[in-house]
Amino acid sequence: xxxxxxxxxxxxxxxxxxxxxxxxxxxxxxxxxxxxxxxxxxxxxxxxxxxxxxxxxxxxxxxxxxxxxxxxxxxxxxxxxxxxxxxxxxxxxxxxxxxxxxxx
Numbered sequence: 362x363x364x365x366x367x368x369x370x371x372x373x374x375x376x377x378x379x380x381x382x383x384x385x386x387x388x389x390x391x392x393x394x395x396x397x398x399x400x401x402x403x404x405x406x407x408x409x410x411x412x413x414x415x416x417x418x419x420x421x422x423x424x425x426x427x428x429x430x431x432x433x434x435x436x437x438x439x440x441x442x443x444x445x446x447x448x449x450x451x452x453x454x455x456x457x458x459x460x461x462x463x464x465x
Contacts (some may be wrong), residue, residue, distance in 0.1 A: 362439070364432035367425050375419055377432035382416035389417035392433070393426055 364377045373385045381388040393414045396402050405412055405420055414426035421429060440446070 362432070362436060364428065366421070366429045366432075369419075375416075375421075375425075375429075377429055377436070380433065380436040382419065382429055382433070384417075384419060389419055390415075392416075393421070393430055396420075 362377075362379060366375045366377060366382070368374055369384075375389075376383050376386075378386070378388075380391060382390045382393070393416050396405060396413050396415060399405065399415050405415065409420045411422045412420035413423045414421045414429075416426075416429060441449070
């Protein structure tokens, strides 16, 4: 499932592919961060006053973040209950835990 969110000023596509916000087809974030919770919010607002959310290094307006969040929610609802789907989710959880622990 691919949902187009926006096109950047330099022509790259921001899309939600499966369960991640992607920039030019490469995963950027799996969740959106409200700008009010972002540690660098003042600099972001100076550069992009309409930004309300961040997806990795991608600033999104309220309308763009709504599209992205809806697509992320839909992806999380679509659960593949086959053994292969469960194995992929388990593998992703293990990698995410290792990444959080500083193991790459």
